[in-house]
Amino acid sequence: MSGTVSVVVPVFNAAAVIAETIASVERQTYTDWELLLIDDGSADGSADIIKEHVSAKVRLLKNDHKKGAAGARNTGIEAAAGRYIAFIDADDLWAEDKLEKQIAFMDEKGAAFSFTGYEFADANGAGLGRVVRVPGEITYSMALKNTTIFTSTVMFDTEKIGKDEIMMPYVKSEDTATWWKVLKTVRGYGLDENLTMYRRAGVSLSSDKVEAVRRIWNLYRNVEHLGLIYSMYCFCFWAVRAVARRI
Secondary structure, eight states: OOOOEEEEEEEOTTTTTTTHHHHHHHHHOOEEEEEEEEEEOOOSSSHHHHHOOSSSSSEEESSSSSOOOHHHHHHHHHHHHHHEEEOOOOEEEETTTTTHHHHHHHHHTTTTTEEEEEEEOOOOSSSEEEEEESSSOOHHHHHHTOOOOGGGGGGEETTTTHHHOOOHHHHEEEEEHHHHHHTTTEEEEEEEEEEEEOOOTOHHHHHHHHHHHHHHHIIIIIIOOOHHHHHHHHHHHHHHHHHHHHH
C-alpha cells in the first residue's frame, strides 16, 4: 500500500468550518498525503485561516475568478501530484483511518474508482445516526438509479484512470455527472463503512428536494441524453433511494 494522496478541497466562504476539515485530514493515520485547498473567491476570511495551516503538505491555491465547485476541484486536480486523488468538501469531516482503509480496499480490489459510506451530521459535525450504506460495486446503469456516491468519500487511482477523465463538467450536480462519465469506462467499488461526516447545516429540506429533482432530471435528459421513458424509469428508483437515505 503506497502512493501519495492528493486531497482536493473547494473552498467558498467556509471560514466557520474549514479549520476542522483541515484538521480531519491532518489526523489521518495514512500520512502520505498533500492537501490542496482551492479558494474560489471567498469573502469571509477563509483564505486567511487556510494560510495559518500552510506547510510542506498543505497548499492554498486561488482561482483568478470564481469558477464554482467544478472549477475549484478541476484546479486541484490539475495541481495534484499524488497517485491518488480524493475529494472532501470544506465543511465535511473524515474518520482518522479513512485514507488508510480506502487505499487498502482499492489495492485489494484493483480499483480505479472507490467511495465509502458516510453519516449525516449537524452544524457542529456531530453524527445524527443516519448512516448511508453503499453497494460493494456499482456500474453506470446502476448509478443512474442510485446516486449514493458522495463526493467527500470518493478516491481515484490515477495510475488506472487519467486526470482528464475525472475533470468535472460545468453543470449542476457536476459530481454526479463525473461519476457517471467515469463509470462508462470503469467499475466503481464501494467500501461499506462509515468514514465521513456530511454536514447538512443551513439547508431547507423542501427547497433542497425540489432542486435535487431539477438537477437529476437535467442530467438524465440534457447531459446523458436519455430517452423520456428511460429517464422516468431511472427517476423512480432514484427518488425512492433518495428518500430512504434521509429516513
